[in-house]
Amino acid sequence: MIAFARVLHVGLSLLVSCSVAQSTNLTAVFRSILSPGAQIILPGPNGTWSSQVQTRWSDYRAPQYQAVIKPATEADIQRIVNVARTHGVSFLTTGGGHSTADFSAFAGISIDLGNFKSATLDATNSLLTVGGATEFVDIYNLLYDAGKELPVGSCACPGIVGSSIAAGLSPLMGERGLLTDALTSVRLVTADGRLVTASRTRNPDLFWALRGAGNNFGVITSATFKVYNATNDGQAMTASMVFPAATNGSFWNALHALDKTMPSRLSITALGFYFREFNLALPTTIAMTPQKDLYPPIQGSCDPNQHINLYSLAVAKLDPAALQAAYGDMVNMWQSYPGYQGRMLIQRFPNDAVAKAPWYETAYPWRDAIAQISIEGFMTDTSIYPVVDSFETSLRARLVKTSGYPRLATYAGYAKGTEDPSAWYGPNLPRLVAVKRQWDPQGLFSHSKPIPTWS
Known part of the structure; x- marks a missing residue:
């Protein structure tokens, strides 16, 4: 990791509303169709939830649930979907819950997959099967101990399935x-309400669409992945360095120099943030680290119910001047608003193996992207939400101009959800519309990065 210090560190037809009476009606509608092990959980005073409910990473513009249903079986999920469809109840599925997307207009129920946390490794055939709510942290030791690896994310707590169906x-x-x-x-x-299997040989069009736009097509109860023999016996050399903010221009130039020469086994994560302290030591650490220990939950990456407003974009090239200007804008924001603790995150991961497949191989289109830039608006003062949103919207728009793409391209897993669908799905959108019309013509699964069925 590299960092700089200011710092840069490398609808029931009776559509549900918020009243207790209508929440009670939801209980009456769903309770009779669920298995004994399933739960219906209603919000407590002031909209609070019990610890049995999977809470979101960010509470900023979070969905307003009238009830949370925790199915115990796949049959429970089938019944929930059928009843919700019949009565017009809107729903979202919660797996890992690591989301910052804008669901402020949503009112309905959550299908909480907390009972679907499992991981089974078939080391002989190099296959890993996980439940719909299994998180990356749940498989670290399992894979490492077997000498296997999977291209997991650089954060411990996102759901594996949710991440994979975004890309x-x-x-x-x-x-x-x-x-x-x-x-x-x-x-x-x-x-x-059918329970189906999708793969390259079974329902292949659906399987194609699931790999990049998966939240549009169903509730995934389990997924199977090919795993690989661990690179370098599961050991990775890690280096953590901190640079003063004044050197950020040199850093962007150095990072840009790797645009076409990035080694396939090197990855760089750069964080620009403000320590708000003076005379800090600027440590450098270099160590060999087991893969299972590479991604501890740091810098608020796994703490729920934070105030985070996030905007991101994919880039096909890095522009040092634009990044330096963006960092200067961040500095001004930090100085002007002490309640703003935002950061600029650059994930410069190599894309050699990704780019070997054409853009139409899966629904995820941005295989030529060399980096992801995220403006992560952490806040301690919620009164500055409008200011932060305006600032981050404008900053992203400026960065798009030098991104190497003619318009905004963004990874659906990081997207705000208010972008045009072409930003998430690019040239794959027409084919996705056709698959959506076949598998979800009523748009039940259209609350998160929806595919427009009218295109």
Whole structure:
């Protein structure tokens, strides 16, 4: 990791509303169709939830649930989807819960997959099967102890399935490709309540669409991935360096120099943030680290219910001048608003193995992207939400101009959700529209980065 110090560190037809009476009606509607092990959980005072509910990484513009249903079986999920469709109840599925997307207009229920946390490794055939809510941290030791690896993300707590159906970016993707490239099959409940399997040979069009736009097509209960023999016996050399803010221009130039020469086994994560302290030591650490210990939850990456407003973009090239100007804008924001603790995150992961496949191989289109830039608006003062949103919207728009793409391109897993669908799906959008019309013509699964069925 590299960092700088200011710092840069490398609808029931009776559509549900918020009243207790209507929440009670939801209980009456769903309770009779669920198995004994399933739960219906209602919000407590002031909209609080019990610890049994998977909470979101960010509470900024989070969905407003009238109830959370925790199914115990796949049959429970089938019944929930059928009843919700019949009565017009909107729903979202929660797996890992690591989201900052804008769901402020959503009112309905959550299908919480907390009972679907499992991981089974078939080391002989190099296959890993996980439940719909299994997180990266749940498989670290399992894979490491077996001498295997998977191109997991650089954060411990996101859900594996949720990440993979967006694409699944990873420091290992220069060697292993995207996480979605390792996906071999999924079991999911579709909009008509069927439990189906999708793979390259079974429902192949659906399987194609799931790999990049998966939240549009069903509730995934389990997924199977191909795993690989661990690179370098599962050991990685890590280096953590901190640079003063005044040197950020030199750093961007050095990073840009790797645009076409990035080694496939090198990954760089750069964080620009403000320590708000003076005379800090600027440590450098270099160490050999087991893969299972590479991604501890640091810098608020796994703490729930934070105030985070995030905007991101994919870039096909890095522009040092634009990055230096953006960093200067961040400095001005930090100085002007003490309640703003935002940071600029650059994930410069190699894309050698990713780019070997054409853009139409899966629904994820941005295989030529060399980096992801995220403006992560952490806040302690919620009164500055409008200011932060305006600032980050404008900053992203300026960075798009030098991104190497003619318009905004963004990884759906990091997207705000308010962008035009072409930003998430690019040239794959027309084919996705056709698959969506076949598998979800009523748009049940259209609350998160939706594919427009009218295009």
